[in-house]
Amino acid sequence: MTDLHIRAAVPEDLDAVLAFWKTAAEGTSISDDRDGVERLVARDPEALILAERDGELVGTVIAGFDGWRCHLYRLAVHPERRRQGIGSALLAAAEERFVALGGRRGDAMVLVRNETGQAAWRAAGYAPEEKWRRWVKHLTV
Template identity: 80%
Template sequence: MDDLSLRAATPADLDAVLAFWKVAAEGTSISDDGDGVARLVERDPDALILAEREGALVGTVIAGFDGWRCHLYRLAVHPDQRRRGVGGALLAAAGERFVALGGRRADAMVLDRNTSAHHAWRAAGYEAEPQWSRWVKHLTG
């Protein structure tokens, strides 16, 4: 894990992130475009966290905070890097960000059909809330 580095995305990273999501994420969404991601990075420069190995993008997570709740989106790990601690490191960094911002609860958008990701969420301490189709982790107390 020493060769894994985490950092906030910059505007220069946006094209690479969008291309990465086509390979590593479980599909694209309506907000997966340059303008949408640029707005995110402009509004909250620390929200999009990148994981890199040897200069290559291997993982992402969006750790958004609206002043009340913490929200996780786009946890994606390159298929060749899965089960190597990338997802856990990204979720830990997101959790640290949330605690520093005063967040007390985090929820995640996780597709029900993405069962291979459910293990990572459970390992990071998240629990499924089926009535809401989301995964939640209480950060304090």
């Protein structure tokens, strides 16, 4: 097994990403379509971060920054590749991006019923904010 490769998605990756989310992500979103993901990559080419191992897509995270707040979406790792450090590597890349952009706090939206996701966010140092139903972590600037 070769090392994990972390990189930003390019337009040619989008069909594979959408197919990957059907396998690896918990639920779907109204924006989980080609047009929605194309808009994301066109607006912020570094936001959709991919993890690949041996040329295979094994993980994703969207690290969106609006100039004020840092938002994390679609942290997904292939079910057969979980617990191998892929999610941690993706979050580290996202947090590095946020800090470089001046972000100070990462927010993650996690479905209430997604216990696996909640455990992953907790392990990564994020804590639930019940008032807003999001998970947050203060980043080092």
